[in-house]
Amino acid sequence: MGETGDDAVQHVRDAVITGLRGGGTGLAAIESVCRACVDLLPVDGASVSVMTGVASRESLYASDLTASRIEALQFSLGEGPCFQAFDTQRPVFTPDVRATGAAAWPVFAAEIVTEPVGAVFAFPLVSGAISIGALDMYRRAPGWLSRDQVAVALRVVDIATLVLLGLRLGEVQGAWTDLPLSHAQVHQATGMLIAEFAIPAEQALARLRGYAFAIGRLVDDVADDLVSRRLAPVALGPP
Amino acid sequence: METSESARESQLLTAFVRMADTLVDDYDIVELVHQLVAYCVSLLNADAAGLVLSDQRGGLQVLASSTEETRLLELFQVQTNQGPCLDCVTTGEPVFAPDLAAETARWPRFVPRALDQGFASVHAIPLRLRRETIGALNLFGARPGRLRAQDTDLARALADTATIGIMQERAIHRGEVLTEQLQNALNNRVTIEQAKGVLAHAGQVDMDAAFQALRVYGRGNNARLSDVARQIVTRALDPRVILGAGKQPMS
Incomplete structure (x- = not known):
């Protein structure tokens, strides 16, 4: 991984934790995670939704109108990359939505053509059997993420998972630890x-x-x- | 005791036939890799073995180890920052440390801990997929010693089998890439850790016994290890059902 990406992600992580410890809301933290996606990766927007099943879902934050449209469309249709990521617990990379989206999500692909969306990358927010939601990123132009960019994306997704898990701490204000989810x-x-x-x-x-x-x-x-x-x-x- | 060559050949044959059978079936990657590290112990005379995967964030995660005791898992964990596995994954080349005691300068944090656990030699074989290194097979010996050339070849073949297993676990769908497979394999491992905790506490057994009970149940019911683990963690399956299937009291 490139050192630049490494430092930048660490910076995002530190900023998020400092914000939360200082009394900032989980929503503000999610907002900065989505902003970090746009700043650090070749994507134009990002969104985070909380899901406990296809029937129970809530869009927490979308960085722009298109990201919010992508979420809304999936939620109303009940299909799309973010549902697939959540259901399969795997990242879903769709580097060219127009070319390949129809095979997996025919209705979603048909509707999304009116939006300026070339690529969608959806990541499940999971820790083992705990599934809490998904993070979607979109890019206007089609194209893959490079290996280093995938590494940055995964680490940003880890932060989003950390924040969402922390939201469950509820009233325990300031109970934000640098959780080592890898152990x-x-x-x-x-x-x-x-x-x-x-x-x-x-x-x-x-x-x-x-x-x-x-x-x-x-x-x-x-x-x-x-x-x-x-x-x-x-x-x-x-x- | 040296096994005779023909006995060894027959063991090898059995091992690869079993793994090939697994690969054409609907298998569980953690289970397959667990089987594979068990073969490392029996076929390569290793005292312990484990398989780590690149987490694609610059770190390593354990996917399977020959015993599920925490002390061995910790030896893999420490290698996230330093050790033969990390060097192996970084360079894509095998790393041999036939005499660990002589390698303190190379890995000042890893060596004392490995020696402490009673290991005297360590070898790491890369899991390679075309130009990428996705992980490493780690062999531990209680005595100093080199890996014989034929054992190195065998270790490579086992590592390749693991790579194939990881990549083929699901039918390759449209857009299915390395990242999706690796992340899912690693998350399944997390689910299994969570399930081990449930079983260990519910049955007052140690982590290794909890894992064995999980495997025995999965096999007996023709269910994938990670599916059973998920059911345990989400409380869809009563731990007592599993523990009854393979109960071993805590030592």
Whole structure:
């Protein structure tokens, strides 16, 4: 990966976390994530939507009118790249919507021709079995993302996932930790909390983060304690 | 003890026939790769083995390891920043460290931890797809020692099988590219970690036993590992059903 892209993404991440810690809203954070897509990648707009299923979805933010049209169209038709990304839990790259979109989403492709959209890249916002939504990017001209650009996109998507997962923390103001979602123990500890409290995975993860924040420790360290059974999951229950 | 050549050939044949059978079926990538690292242990006389994938963000993630114990997983985790796997993925070339104790200067953070876990040699074989390196196969030995030339060839063949498995997991759809496959494989691994946590706590078993129970259930019910894991995490499937299928008390 190019150093420039690396630094820039780190900068976005830092800015988002600083904003949230300073009392900024999750929505403002999502807005800056979408702006970062446009700044760092050869795309013209980005949007984020929260989904819990095809029936339950909400557009959180769209960076411009076209991005918002792409979302609205998919939501009203019930098909399109962002639904596919969410359903399959895989990124969906459509470098030339006009040429290839019809095969996958005939109605969406037919409608989108009136919009200035050449390419759509849709990313699921997931962490294991936790699926919270999707991030869509569009570009006026058709074309692929390069390997370095994909790396930047994936890291920006990680930030969006982090922010959306954090929204579930709700009232725990300032409970924004630099969550290391790549560590196996965090996922294992999440599973242990699911078993202990019979709660959905995202709540279990939120509880882990909230607890770590409340006692001033790193999420990683609390997860380690749970997995090595130095800490009983029941300790993370409501007081 | 040295296995005789003909016994070894027959083991090899069985391994590749099984993997080929898997590849034409509707298989689960984590399960396939797990099978593959088990072969690394049995066929290459490794004491532990694992497979890491590039996360396409400049880091590495574990897809499978021969034991699911946290201490081994941590050895892969530390290699996200430094170690033979990272060097292997960065250069696209195999990395051999027959005597780890002599490599402290090369990997000051990785070597002490690996020695600490009782390993004395490490080898990393790249998973290559045309000009890209998508990951590495990591072999650990409890004693210092080189990989014999024929074992290196075999390790490469196993690495290639993993690459094919990762790329072919789903029928190649329109626009389906490397990123989609890799990201999905890695996310499935996360789901499996979450499911291991559910099972470990529900059944008071260790992480390795939890994983084994998951596999036993998947095989017995002809279900994909990551599908079973997802059902466990979303509470669509009762952990007791799985634990009953392959219960091993915590040691």
